[in-house]
Amino acid sequence: MSTSDRHLDVESSKQLERREPEAVRYFAEHLSRPCEVCEAFLAREDASPGEFPGLDALTDEALVEASGRPVREDAVGWARVRRNQGAPRRAWLTGGLGAMAAAVVLALLVRPGAGGPGDVEPSSQRIKGTAPLALEVTAVARLPDGTVRAVAEDAVVPPEAVVLLRYHASESADALLVREAPGVPPQVLGRHVLTPGTHDLRDGEDLAGVSLEDERGPVTLVLVAWPQGVQGDAALEAVRVSGQVPPDAAQARLRLKVAPGHAAP
Amino acid sequence: MADCIRRAAQGEQAACGQLYQRFHGAVRRVAQGSGTLEAAEVEDVVQETFVRAFRELPRLQHPRAFSGWLLTIARHHAYALSRNVKARARAAEDLAREADMSVPALPPSLTLERRVAVVRALIEGLPEGPEKDTARLFYLEGELSAREIAERLGLGKSAVTMRLERFRARVKRELLARLLAAEVG
Numbered sequence: 001m002s003t004s005d006r007h008l009d010v011e012s013s014k015q016l017e018r019r020e021p022e023a024v025r026y027f028a029e030h031l032s033r034p035c036e037v038c039e040a041f042l043a044r045e046d047a048s049p050g051e052f053p054g055l056d057a058l059t060d061e062a063l064v065e066a067s068g069r070p071v072r073e074d075a076v077g078w079a080r081v082r083r084n085q086g087a088p089r090r091a092w093l094t095g096g097l098g099a100m101a102a103a104v105v106l107a108l109l110v111r112p113g114a115g116g117p118g119d120v121e122p123s124s125q126r127i128k129g130t131a132p133l134a135l136e137v138t139a140v141a142r143l144p145d146g147t148v149r150a151v152a153e154d155a156v157v158p159p160e161a162v163v164l165l166r167y168h169a170s171e172s173a174d175a176l177l178v179r180e181a182p183g184v185p186p187q188v189l190g191r192h193v194l195t196p197g198t199h200d201l202r203d204g205e206d207l208a209g210v211s212l213e214d215e216r217g218p219v220t221l222v223l224v225a226w227p228q229g230v231q232g233d234a235a236l237e238a239v240r241v242s243g244q245v246p247p248d249a250a251q252a253r254l255r256l257k258v259a260p261g262h263a264a265p
Numbered sequence: 266m267a268d269c270i271r272r273a274a275q276g277e278q279a280a281c282g283q284l285y286q287r288f289h290g291a292v293r294r295v296a297q298g299s300g301t302l303e304a305a306e307v308e309d310v311v312q313e314t315f316v317r318a319f320r321e322l323p324r325l326q327h328p329r330a331f332s333g334w335l336l337t338i339a340r341h342h343a344y345a346l347s348r349n350v351k352a353r354a355r356a357a358e359d360l361a362r363e364a365d366m367s368v369p370a371l372p373p374s375l376t377l378e379r380r381v382a383v384v385r386a387l388i389e390g391l392p393e394g395p396e397k398d399t400a401r402l403f404y405l406e407g408e409l410s411a412r413e414i415a416e417r418l419g420l421g422k423s424a425v426t427m428r429l430e431r432f433r434a435r436v437k438r439e440l441l442a443r444l445l446a447a448e449v450g
Binding site: 035052055058060061063067074206 | 278279281283286289290291294308312315320330332334337340344371375380384385388405406407430431433434436437439440441442445446449
């Protein structure tokens, strides 16, 4: 075989892996022009792992960036990823105190009011205190097909849905989002900072979506908030250490029922 | 971005969220390049890719390798869902390997900007016809999946996948030539 007939194959790829100067020189020149034989070798599905290390990554990076299309926000997908990561989001609660604090917080949260059908319940309840923080929540459900539907209290929603909350707060507040379901410990889903007015509940720059994947039956989302102020840091520390929410905390609840087969809330 | 990757490696959810929002489109495009995957399977690839990446992120030694590493994981997961037996076998082997990857020192001819220019120039250089239409629709317009392109062009799904893989191999050949040329000096 003459030198000019040489194409990429298992042997030459090993020579290149060993950085043999003659092979490097030859293929640097040979591959600078289209070659169907070499391209077929590069496209084959049974390539050995580690062949031409990094080349696939360099290629895919370039290919996916070629369109230059802006990326839309994907709250549904992110909520599913976060859920599939497993642990409830308690990054702000450290060490072994986390679980204890979450349990105690929820002992305070689970208050009368989750009544039966027909009970009328205000969307915002103050636990106690004299300086009320007005707090309300509404929600929409986003489905994998991209449709968005409003979610009413006691709505039936499919497990594929991701619930996005919108709140109204009368003043700046620190807040916890908690999930309650029968037979399982309450779960702190995240900590949020509320700003006065009506806003989407966000987690940093992202919408704070709650995935219902693997859920069945009743689920209640509870937003618990207390005013920010000079005691803000102390209040958070008290929650972290002892699970005690401030006495002027308010809560807003949204009861849902998760059932498969419902295409829309 | 490097700081965001470091914070995500420490488990900071906000940083993970930023990475997801920055890269989910790219991961989805890798999965959508396989005409054999249904839309729901593409979303599964996106999910599994990020869950795995966030789990193994602390082992990634070089933040600048993140996007390539992520897309490599995505490709392996897409292969794993493939109907093709050989591809599934390769994916199983690849996914079992260490998650880290080598980071070749990039010569100036291989910056991301230059590589993107290579992709665009190669598409422009294709003769007019279904091969060029397929590459242009998928890589330049970047909206349709391989399955959707097959429907639009009236082709079989496997034909579109094969054309995309062939074009990808052409890009690999060009980039490999540049890597080797940089070594020759």
